[in-house]
Amino acid sequence: MDRILFKHVDVPDINRLPVYVENGGYSGLRKALTEMQPEEVTQVVMDSGLAGRGGAAFPTGRKWSFIPKGVLPTYLAVNADESEPGAFKDRELMERNPHQLLEGVAISAYAVRAEKAFIYIRGEFLYIEEILNAAVAEAYAGGYLGTNLFGTATSIDIVIHRGAGAYICGEESAMLDSLEGYRGFPRLKPPFPAVKGAYGQPTVINNVETLANVSHIVNNGAEWFRSFGTEKSPGTKICSVSGPVNRPGNYEVNMGTPFRTLLEDMAGGLVEGKKLKAYIPGGASAPMLPGTEANMEIPLSYEGYAAAGSAFGSASFIIIPDDACIIRAQLRISEFFAHESCGKCIPCREGTPWLAKTVRRIENGEGRQEDLPLLLDICDNILGRAFCPLGDFATSNIVASIKYFYDEYEQHILQRGCPYHSAASAVA
Amino acid sequence: MAVLSEAAHRRIGEFVAKYPERRSALLPALHVAQNEVGWLTREAMEEVAVILDLDWDQVEEVASFYTMYYKQPVGTYVLEVCKTLPCSILGADEMIDYISQKLGIAPGETTADGMFTLFRVECLAACHRAPVMQVNHRYFQNLTQEKVDALIEAARQQQLRTGGVPGLTVRRSHPDLIETER
Amino acid sequence: MQDLVSITVDGQTWQVPKGTLLWEACKSQGIDIPIFCYHTKLGPVGACRTCLVEIEGMSKGPTTACSTPVADGMVVSTRSPVVAKAQRGIFDFLLANHPLDCPICDRGGECPLQDQSFAYGPGTSRYIEPKRHHVKPIVLGPTIALDRERCVLCWRCVRFTAEIAEDKSIILLDRGEHTVVGTFQDEPYVSNFSGNVVELCPVGALTSRKQRFNFRPWELQNRPSVCPHCAFGCNLNVSIRKNDEVIRFLSRDNPEVDDSWLCDRGRYDYEFVNSPDRVTAPMLRRGDAFVQVPWDEAFQFIAGRLATVVEESGPDTVVGVASPRLTNEDLFVFKRFMNAVVGSVQVDHFPRPQLELAGDGETALETLNSLNASISSLDEARTIVLLGADPSLREPVMELRLRKAVNKHGARLVVINSDEIPLTGKAEARLTYPAGRLADMAHSLLSSLTGGDAPEDVGNVVATYLTEGPVAIVYDDRLDGVTDKNGALVAIGDLAAALGERVSVGVLPLLDAANSLGARDLGVLPLGGWGGSAVDRLLGPDSQVRAAFVLGANLARDIPAPETDRRLEQLDLLVVNELFLTETARLADVVLPAASFAEKLGTFTNSERRIQMVRNIVPTPGVARADWEILVDLSQYTDRPLDYALPQQVWEDIRRDVPVYSSISYDTIPPQGVRPASLQRA
Numbered sequence A: 001m002d003r004i005l006f007k008h009v010d011v012p013d014i015n016r017l018p019v020y021v022e023n024g025g026y027s028g029l030r031k032a033l034t035e036m037q038p039e040e041v042t043q044v045v046m047d048s049g050l051a052g053r054g055g056a057a058f059p060t061g062r063k064w065s066f067i068p069k070g071v072l073p074t075y076l077a078v079n080a081d082e083s084e085p086g087a088f089k090d091r092e093l094m095e096r097n098p099h100q101l102l103e104g105v106a107i108s109a110y111a112v113r114a115e116k117a118f119i120y121i122r123g124e125f126l127y128i129e130e131i132l133n134a135a136v137a138e139a140y141a142g143g144y145l146g147t148n149l150f151g152t153a154t155s156i157d158i159v160i161h162r163g164a165g166a167y168i169c170g171e172e173s174a175m176l177d178s179l180e181g182y183r184g185f186p187r188l189k190p191p192f193p194a195v196k197g198a199y200g201q202p203t204v205i206n207n208v209e210t211l212a213n214v215s216h217i218v219n220n221g222a223e224w225f226r227s228f229g230t231e232k233s234p235g236t237k238i239c240s241v242s243g244p245v246n247r248p249g250n251y252e253v254n255m256g257t258p259f260r261t262l263l264e265d266m267a268g269g270l271v272e273g274k275k276l277k278a279y280i281p282g283g284a285s286a287p288m289l290p291g292t293e294a295n296m297e298i299p300l301s302y303e304g305y306a307a308a309g310s311a312f313g314s315a316s317f318i319i320i321p322d323d324a325c326i327i328r329a330q331l332r333i334s335e336f337f338a339h340e341s342c343g344k345c346i347p348c349r350e351g352t353p354w355l356a357k358t359v360r361r362i363e364n365g366e367g368r369q370e371d372l373p374l375l376l377d378i379c380d381n382i383l384g385r386a387f388c389p390l391g392d393f394a395t396s397n398i399v400a401s402i403k404y405f406y407d408e409y410e411q412h413i414l415q416r417g418c419p420y421h422s423a424a425s426a427v428a
Numbered sequence B: 001m002a003v004l005s006e007a008a009h010r011r012i013g014e015f016v017a018k019y020p021e022r023r024s025a026l027l028p029a030l031h032v033a034q035n036e037v038g039w040l041t042r043e044a045m046e047e048v049a050v051i052l053d054l055d056w057d058q059v060e061e062v063a064s065f066y067t068m069y070y071k072q073p074v075g076t077y078v079l080e081v082c083k084t085l086p087c088s089i090l091g092a093d094e095m096i097d098y099i100s101q102k103l104g105i106a107p108g109e110t111t112a113d114g115m116f117t118l119f120r121v122e123c124l125a126a127c128h129r130a131p132v133m134q135v136n137h138r139y140f141q142n143l144t145q146e147k148v149d150a151l152i153e154a155a156r157q158q159q160l161r162t163g164g165v166p167g168l169t170v171r172r173s174h175p176d177l178i179e180t181e182r
Numbered sequence C: 001m002q003d004l005v006s007i008t009v010d011g012q013t014w015q016v017p018k019g020t021l022l023w024e025a026c027k028s029q030g031i032d033i034p035i036f037c038y039h040t041k042l043g044p045v046g047a048c049r050t051c052l053v054e055i056e057g058m059s060k061g062p063t064t065a066c067s068t069p070v071a072d073g074m075v076v077s078t079r080s081p082v083v084a085k086a087q088r089g090i091f092d093f094l095l096a097n098h099p100l101d102c103p104i105c106d107r108g109g110e111c112p113l114q115d116q117s118f119a120y121g122p123g124t125s126r127y128i129e130p131k132r133h134h135v136k137p138i139v140l141g142p143t144i145a146l147d148r149e150r151c152v153l154c155w156r157c158v159r160f161t162a163e164i165a166e167d168k169s170i171i172l173l174d175r176g177e178h179t180v181v182g183t184f185q186d187e188p189y190v191s192n193f194s195g196n197v198v199e200l201c202p203v204g205a206l207t208s209r210k211q212r213f214n215f216r217p218w219e220l221q222n223r224p225s226v227c228p229h230c231a232f233g234c235n236l237n238v239s240i241r242k243n244d245e246v247i248r249f250l251s252r253d254n255p256e257v258d259d260s261w262l263c264d265r266g267r268y269d270y271e272f273v274n275s276p277d278r279v280t281a282p283m284l285r286r287g288d289a290f291v292q293v294p295w296d297e298a299f300q301f302i303a304g305r306l307a308t309v310v311e312e313s314g315p316d317t318v319v320g321v322a323s324p325r326l327t328n329e330d331l332f333v334f335k336r337f338m339n340a341v342v343g344s345v346q347v348d349h350f351p352r353p354q355l356e357l358a359g360d361g362e363t364a365l366e367t368l369n370s371l372n373a374s375i376s377s378l379d380e381a382r383t384i385v386l387l388g389a390d391p392s393l394r395e396p397v398m399e400l401r402l403r404k405a406v407n408k409h410g411a412r413l414v415v416i417n418s419d420e421i422p423l424t425g426k427a428e429a430r431l432t433y434p435a436g437r438l439a440d441m442a443h444s445l446l447s448s449l450t451g452g453d454a455p456e457d458v459g460n461v462v463a464t465y466l467t468e469g470p471v472a473i474v475y476d477d478r479l480d481g482v483t484d485k486n487g488a489l490v491a492i493g494d495l496a497a498a499l500g501e502r503v504s505v506g507v508l509p510l511l512d513a514a515n516s517l518g519a520r521d522l523g524v525l526p527l528g529g530w531g532g533s534a535v536d537r538l539l540g541p542d543s544q545v546r547a548a549f550v551l552g553a554n555l556a557r558d559i560p561a562p563e564t565d566r567r568l569e570q571l572d573l574l575v576v577n578e579l580f581l582t583e584t585a586r587l588a589d590v591v592l593p594a595a596s597f598a599e600k601l602g603t604f605t606n607s608e609r610r611i612q613m614v615r616n617i618v619p620t621p622g623v624a625r626a627d628w629e630i631l632v633d634l635s636q637y638t639d640r641p642l643d644y645a646l647p648q649q650v651w652e653d654i655r656r657d658v659p660v661y662s663s664i665s666y667d668t669i670p671p672q673g674v675r676p677a678s679l680q681r682a
């Protein structure tokens, strides 16, 4: 099995500095700081083809290259907000091998000349805060963080910042507002964070998994990294699998591996007696796909799921079995987005609860035929009209579920009720 | 009149020192305040405002945005059960009903003895351990009715103690209650 | 020259300065794009999404015009099917939870939501879910009520309190669909600028508790005017109903002065105009009471008594005191009347700083006067010094300009005062002195500047802040509570002069009343200039004065002493022109009904010497007339009649007599007023 990020997860006490170092840890940081210029680090990351693992898959090296020269200080902000329903990969990366992240963060900070990096973890990750703080303390004591690292002029500080419950803070500019002590509202762009980010200074924002790759790329080179994955999606990807499968969890796959391998071989297939009705490949914001044979063969990659009309996103696979109600599933998704809308812009603030209320009505047996075109039209009025992508995200599964499971909606409307659940169980 | 302890002030001061701007310590400071007081009272918000050199309205504007800050009194144990899709598929709805009936309160309510508050919350990033909840912001995963019974029983027996920061301590002797899987 | 770029919108092509926001560019060309959250003075937030337009070559779909700067060659459609659909969608969302009670809404008839949903919206709502409900209206504070159901969450009010007024704020609470505006723990929203949020609110969510339900917007017409309440000279629109009733004051943006804001004192003090207590006819004293008489009878009476007094005791036993709230035209004719008709040089304005100026004091005043800066120059100042001045109290809107100068233009504010003032918190440096000891402080500053001894903190402020220009000095001309008024003025004058030799300096005085500077420029001062005082002469212990003309000045109230009343009662002739039966008017032999600022054409000179027009917007009550007209008419009963029929004619004489005004022609005073050419800097 080709593993990069999870290579050492099973090494006992890999979360402790000495064990991490014994296994080659912090050699990437030493190499970068003592043998490479920041631009060279950026270049090797660019050459590796590493793309953002937070969902948007933006080329990481290119993002770094947008940082203007000579405008100091610059900052690095690490997105560990992990709030996408179905996603729990960054949590495991931080929990099991925190130094791998810290090393990646330190190298990346060096590449963009940042002396301070913030790791923004979601508020509920109280125990992750403790793990990271312990690791950070070890790294300072070990001389891997702080001033004049390895005898060079480079100084790097890492600050752990914990949010307080808001999915929108995963959006990078809202994350910065939250970091600065404001409501997590997405910011007007331009200016982009690379020009004016945290505290008005140039800032790079990257996902945990993205940065966890960096030390390996620096150590082994771009070519090595490209030997994993596909031409367009180099590297591995950690896929979260949830739902009624035998072994739910995180699996690191070579990109390009078919979904069937992930579901059946790694996650052990659906639990006895259940069949695949549909699945969501990229967390609640990615459109669901019906569980057809063809959809079992989709290669796990950005291009693979784009071609199938969905999105690989954060590679959070939610398995929906045949005995689950699609409308109930959609209701839970729509409730999520309505709950998480920050309220800044009208289409999302007013549109997302409208969607949720309408779906709830259908699930409760009070649906009308005209509700389906209405739902689609509300989506149309949100999509591309909202201030940030959250609004768009809220529409993708409505459109997909109506497209693939129109009959189930009709059945709810015509039979005035849910064939799977009693109405009382759908309470908001 | 101060409602926050000296230790809390010190802790907030440590946060302040980490950031380029004082205001950045607002979220951490509110966590500290809530941990001490239980919820964000007016006095707690005012005190945080003074410590961070903010107007009190700036504090409430921020506090009211985030779901983890309680704007009303809560019980000693706050049970926050995930209701999002993956957990819902694996029985979260039924689990919430079960807890609700067991405690005799609807989601959003607190038991008369002030011991438990129940909330339905959105995805907790533990979907592979569904159904899942947090108790005082500690994870309790792979929930079953038996585990819930044990937890509630343990709490009632004072076998679970609340500490100051960071909240809840779980006795190792309770094998069923996995704080988290390491 | 600014760079111009060429843009094409809906087929029209024209040029606009580079960097202009697309919405502003379209607006200037008369192309209407709906907005809620954007406001010219608050900047873009891009939150409401009603201003979506299509820009060719933008792959992402419609874009917000409020936040997009124009680029050369940009081709925009504000009317394409995609845009029309997008706008319909947004209004559909807005109306989903919005009550449809326009007929009873204070904004009904002047609400963009109503207009725009009519123009762009879907017509009927497809929203069948229960609407959000809130308690309504909520009392937000002493002046403002809030209807949360009507709120569209443009957060203009929030941004105003946070960014412009920076006072205890209106904030956003909660999030998503539960977001509301409110205050910390429902504390009352108390602000000197609260009325602005009512004007900013695009819908009827925020209303003035004073004006709620008082009127229907469609009954009103707006007329331009100038606030009569202080010397800052904020521009107004006066809303009137049925051509004769003043209903409210609205701001009228003058970027050079008020920047579109008003203070609550100015905004809400308008009811006097339509008060039933106005004096509506000339009144003659008969024993203890007044009787209304025709103008002719009043004039004959005055002329007769006046002639007797002048004949028996000479013209200098007649004094005239006018209020600096009168127009330049009133004041000029008043002075003419006293000098030429009565033959007395004993004219004065009141209130004014009570100085006993010897030669050097007058020189100081001249120096300060010659350095008179424009209000907008505050935006260019490197340092702004408040020297014994509290603008928030005296000219409140200046506070907002100062905040803007600091926040937007990086000015450094230095507050030198004996007390805490609202702007203290905004100061980068502070100096304090014991109450009343302004003169000492000014001396220390001067000494430090010129290399002499000074306390260390003073020296530091001078070294850090006064060595680099431009410096703007704001001082309080009234010098209330200052022990050595003369000394203080001389020291401030010397300081400004000494500073002026080193860096570029501008001075803005805080003055007593809307036209205090006009009264000075026109020389409404007694023989002996600043040092003399017609009021002292009138009220002094061995006063020889036998007759007095008092125009709008309330001496009996403002100089409270038994002697004041006794002296005024003892006069052979006391003529008072007034709007109301004031304490002073009650002591008069004749009370003449005067026109208010809303009932006459004329000019005010504000504290930056901007000449601005007030107009006859509503008819005077009864037979009241402008003060200048009253005096012209009265003069016809003497053997030296004045010959003015129109305020324009008065102004032509002012231009001739007062050199600083000579460049200004009456007909060409623009809606936003004008400063004399000699003061306008490049």
Ligand SMILES: Cc1cc2nc3c(=O)[nH]c(=O)nc-3n(C[C@H](O)[C@H](O)[C@H](O)COP(=O)(O)O)c2cc1C
Pocket (backbone or CB within 6 Å): A051, A052, A053, A054, A055, A056, A057, A058, A060, A079, A080, A081, A082, A083, A084, A167, A168, A169, A170, A171, A172, A173, A205, A206, A207, A208, A210, A211, A388, A389, A390
């Ligand atoms: C509503 C919303 C929520 C998001 N949540 C997350 C998140 O929880 N974690 C994350 O890494 N990125 C999240 N993103 C993506 C980030 O905005 C950003 O693209 C990412 O952090 C960039 O890092 P990367 O390039 O390394 O992926 C979210 C985006 C949006 C619009």
Ligand code: SF4
Pocket (backbone or CB within 6 Å): C150, C151, C152, C153, C154, C155, C156, C157, C158, C181, C200, C201, C202, C203, C205, C206
């Ligand atoms: S109250 Fe008015 S100004 Fe304030 S957010 Fe609501 S609509 Fe906007």
Ligand code: FES
Pocket (backbone or CB within 6 Å): A085, A086, A087, B082, B083, B084, B085, B086, B087, B088, B122, B123, B124, B125, B126, B127, B128, B130, B132
């Ligand atoms: S859906 Fe429940 S933890 Fe993710």
